[in-house]
Amino acid sequence: MTAKVAVLDYGSGNLRSAVRAVERAGAEVELTSDFDTCLAADGLLVPGVGAFAACMEGLRAIKGDRLIGRRLAGGRPILGICVGMQILFGRGVEHGVETDGCDEWPGVVERLQAPVVPHMGWNTVEVPEGSTLFAGIEEERFYFVHSYGVRDWELVTNNRTRAPLVTWAEHGGDRFVAAVENGPLTATQFHPEKSGDAGAALFRNWVASL
Template structure:
């Protein structure tokens, strides 16, 4: 049977393209914020667009942090994308009117910072350097992926699974973290759903791990 995936619906952007891509590669997809559905699915996909702290506020309102933490405690896969990847870090230096600024989820040690580049945002196609042994990037480690962001984690200080995370990087003015695989938790700064066949292959790779 094809794996079931819940795309966490907490009001962060247009996720219809995410649903279509997952269906394209064979997943049984549900777009919902229902707690039990999110816990029971084979995989949980956490999207995210816009500002880090606003995304965190919306995620907390939907009990997203608890859902993610509970899944990870039981070894159930979670994939965060774009700002849905950034919120997995300890925090962000992105300015906000939200006071006090909500911290990140802390599953990855490190801070999301503004890109040090002549042109920001980083918008368009970029090559990535896949981490050694990456399962997520298997077969597409030399491909380009689509990025839209002004902030990124410049380095990963460590994972929280107890293992050694696999880190994929990219460059825009400086080297930054483009993807991380750490046990059941994975994330990408780029948008797989906007990355054509390479993005579809990456998501298919993730589905095979569920």
């Protein structure tokens, strides 16, 4: 069975390269903003570039926030990329403006505290043990381009549920969340579709998990 993946089209993200990358990973891919199509797909990819507030506005305009909630309530897999990861958190703060996110995870997306921002280019990541997403590519480098990130992981499970696997990266002495694996909800701050062979392997791992 070929996995069917919907790439959510809400006016943000380099959609074509994301579609091609997931197709190369072996999935059947549809670029769409249709609620029911996205709900029914085996996997949903949520891309995103640009400002947090603009992404949330675009997402809400197509009920994408409700779509994400509905899919997760049914345990259906989602992969968020770059700002598509950031909008999964509680809120974003940009230029003093606070915007509510989807609040699937507590936390704030804020400006990186590094001497040089944006963080742009290839970087290694600190992968936790047991990662499915990074299986076989734990030591690889991935391509980042962002000025904002989540600098504190705030979700505490107290062993009541399985704790998410959080991957970290560092730029200019500042640590931030590079990826999260939390049951059906997975996300990366970097761009797998721009990360060459390592990114292609990550997409294959995700598609295989569907």
